[in-house]
Amino acid sequence: MRTRMLALAGSVAIAAPLALGAAGAATAAPDDNPPVTLVDGTTAPIYDYADAIRETVWVTTPDLDDDGVGERIAADIIRPRELDGNARVPIIMDASPYYLSSGRGNEAERKVYDADGNIVKFPLYYDNYFVPRGYAFVAVDMAGTARSTGCTDEGGRSDIESVKAVVEWLNGTGVAHDAAGDVVDADWSNGKTGMIGKSYDGTLANGVAATGVDGLETIVPISAISSWYDYNRWQGAVKSNNYPSSLSRSVASNRTIATDCSARLNWMNANDGDETGAYTDFWAERDYREGTFYDVSKVKASVFIMHGLQDTNVKTMNASKWWDALGEQGVERKMWLTRLGHVDPFDSERGLWVDTLHRWFDHELMDIDNGIDREPAVSVETAPDRWEQSPTWPISSARTQTLNLHADGTMMLGKQDRTTASYVNATSLSEANAIRIGDNPNRLQFLTGTTKHELRISGTPTVDLDVTHTVPVGQVSVMLVDYGMMDRIITTGDGAETLGTESCWGPATATDDACYNEVGKRIASTELQVLARGWARLDGAGNHRVTVELAANDVVVPAGHQLGLVISGSRNGVLAADTSSSTYTVALGGSQLNLPVSGPMAGFGPGRLTAKDTENLSPGTLANLDETVWPGN
Known part of the structure; x- marks a missing residue:
């Protein structure tokens, strides 16, 4: 002492x-x-x-x-x-x-x-x-x-x-x-x-x-x-x-x-x-x-x-x-x-x-x-109970990699696709259905091959979109998804679970004790997780070149996983600006995912998940789905 x-x-x-x-x-x-x-x-x-x-x-x-x-x-x-x-x-x-x-x-x-x-x-x-x-x-x-x-x-x-x-x-x-x-x-x-x-x-x-x-x-x-x-x-x-x-x-x-x-x-x-x-x-x-x-x-x-x-x-x-x-x-x-x-x-x-x-x-x-x-100024939990320390954030080794979108549903470094892809707007489209792998006329989905090495996404992803619609006010919803089985913190209760034990943190009086319920993390093995979401309002019919900023994140994507980008009109947390069944067309040559990542992005293998891999997903196994939850405090 x-x-x-x-x-x-x-x-x-x-x-x-x-x-x-x-x-x-x-x-x-x-x-x-x-x-x-x-x-x-x-x-x-x-x-x-x-x-x-x-x-x-x-x-x-x-x-x-x-x-x-x-x-x-x-x-x-x-x-x-x-x-x-x-x-x-x-x-x-x-x-x-x-x-x-x-x-x-x-x-x-x-x-x-x-x-x-x-x-x-x-x-x-x-x-x-x-x-x-x-x-x-x-x-x-x-x-x-x-x-x-x-x-x-x-x-x-x-x-x-x-x-x-x-x-x-x-x-x-x-x-x-x-x-x-x-x-x-x-x-x-x-x-x-x-x-x-x-x-x-x-x-x-x-x-x-x-x-x-x-x-x-x-x-x-x-x-x-x-x-x-x-x-x-x-x-x-x-x-x-x-x-x-x-x-x-x-x-x-x-x-x-x-x-x-x-x-x-x-x-x-x-x-x-x-x-x-x-x-x-x-x-x-x-x-x-x-x-x-x-x-x-x-x-x-x-x-x-x-x-x-x-x-x-x-x-x-x-x-x-x-x-x-x-x-x-x-x-x-x-x-x-x-x-x-x-x-x-x-x-x-x-x-x-x-x-x-x-x-x-x-x-x-x-x-x-x-x-x-x-x-170190920054401590980040990049996976459940896995903490990383760094002097800066995003981490200094993260650099922005550009993944181009292709009409066959792939997303890759390098070569661009000069064609277009379209989807029919459906504001009732749920997030769970939007991110399933397989055909869906109400959204576009682009997938990488499986990762050969662990990647760490650190920072704010953005998506450049060249999109055309015909309604007076349009809207796009974008999601970045990690596909692959692993233990994750699920969103029920914001990932926290009140336990039956207490711990005390100071002296007390008869009217003011210092004891509080212990809280644990809700960890479960899930097949996928939405890593980041973003939306943009598109005023006026016609062509729009917009950069959609997704939510910042810092997360590890293990080897053998696959990244996906989903583009739709579903609201998933915001009001619908366009409730019509109009068609949205994305010019792929001017559209791309900009991903702040540390790790060998070129290390994607040829293997890709298919619709069969996610067709039986239950709500309990879909990690991090945002169905418009806005608590006030």
Whole structure:
């Protein structure tokens, strides 16, 4: 064991938590870092969780919902009592719209208050685990949700500014009041905040970082959105009608403050652009990479991204494009990519995740040199429980290989086919039927020969299409498929399965335990897997030259497998722009798959799968089929 020695003004250096009432404690100026004990290089739990200070403040903001009245944003706080007035502490913050609606985590935990309105239960394990190690934990109710005033805004300025205001208050530049209306200062905070959260929570972290607010030192976005257009759309293809207002209405359920937000919801419906699917000012406001108000050039916080490579809710482009944009700006960054879907790593790699997160916060918020910044920046699960580490992503050995499409249904390097191929549009075509090998008039399918060597696809595949249709608005759906038997993580439950055992992650109270159900991976031997999907809207009848960007992935394709490309009009996760039975014609000479791959792509053998190989596939053996699943949290 070794201890980081910290000195308080007017006292000697100490290596243990300060005792309340110690000589000189009443007059000593608080230190800017808490005394901590390091065990194996990480902060040890030396502060009392049960006796920790629990309080609520309401941070004031300007008017965010156009009713002429400023907002009051509820922030529930827990922090070590031993350090109150003796040392300032860093903050871990999870800002969320879900604390009183759908809840947080696999157990859907919600905040709980006693009869006097005092917070007695914080969802998730962050408070139990980190407060005894010298951190404060702050759980913020986003504007328009739970105990905060205002209206929800699906990632717009109201959402982001409401959370930013709390970061500013923690850094000494905002105003807050307690339940009695008295002004409260965050004099216990050292101004260093790290934001974390899954889905909408992690999205708020991305958005606040893109404001460039002072005091935000790091963010850990888990399965998070970096551009709401890329969540609601895919190259003009619309996810569902009036989704922004629907989500905003959903997350505002069970709030304690009755507010008429109909004007905001109606405005969203009128401006979301469902009719065209275009990227408009509405979406630019909700773009944290290069938007109207927020963009990556403002980011000063370090970023630790976590995302599931099989996430069909928040698609992987939200992580891959954010990662690229951060790198272009020179932002300190780290990334985990798992083979699961919309799943928190606490529910997939629990022990390793908590250890890594612990070391990350110690380094970024406690300034502890534990070497995490000198380790490979990226960890990727390329197959079930097979992890690869690299300093960059996509991996440096990946290069783009072009596979040309041929009328006989093959897909190969080199020679082009100057003929055409056609299919009859059928929006009712299911993904399971579209990817089966064999004749099907409602889609085109192109197959490679079997691979002689293992390949690793790492990055974002694209498909160049030269396509002609006769309807006013057309649409194409594209899928990249891996054909071949192997153990894979299947999509039921996003690949996660709640087990009958628990593990505990910190001390507890009678109302707030730290024990959570263990979660396993749903692994099964399957004949195929959809590796990536993409869509594009085609406005106007006639010829279109379009590059369809597929979802980013990083996956191993074993030797003896075969890659396939499927082109159709089926919706498979987006609304149908064309519901007719019109014919789509693809000019093969101008169409190709661009695949970022590491391994000998020329090593395809002559063997090819046939219709017989997949004719008896059951739904349980079709891995990763997306049948329009869009959970909100």
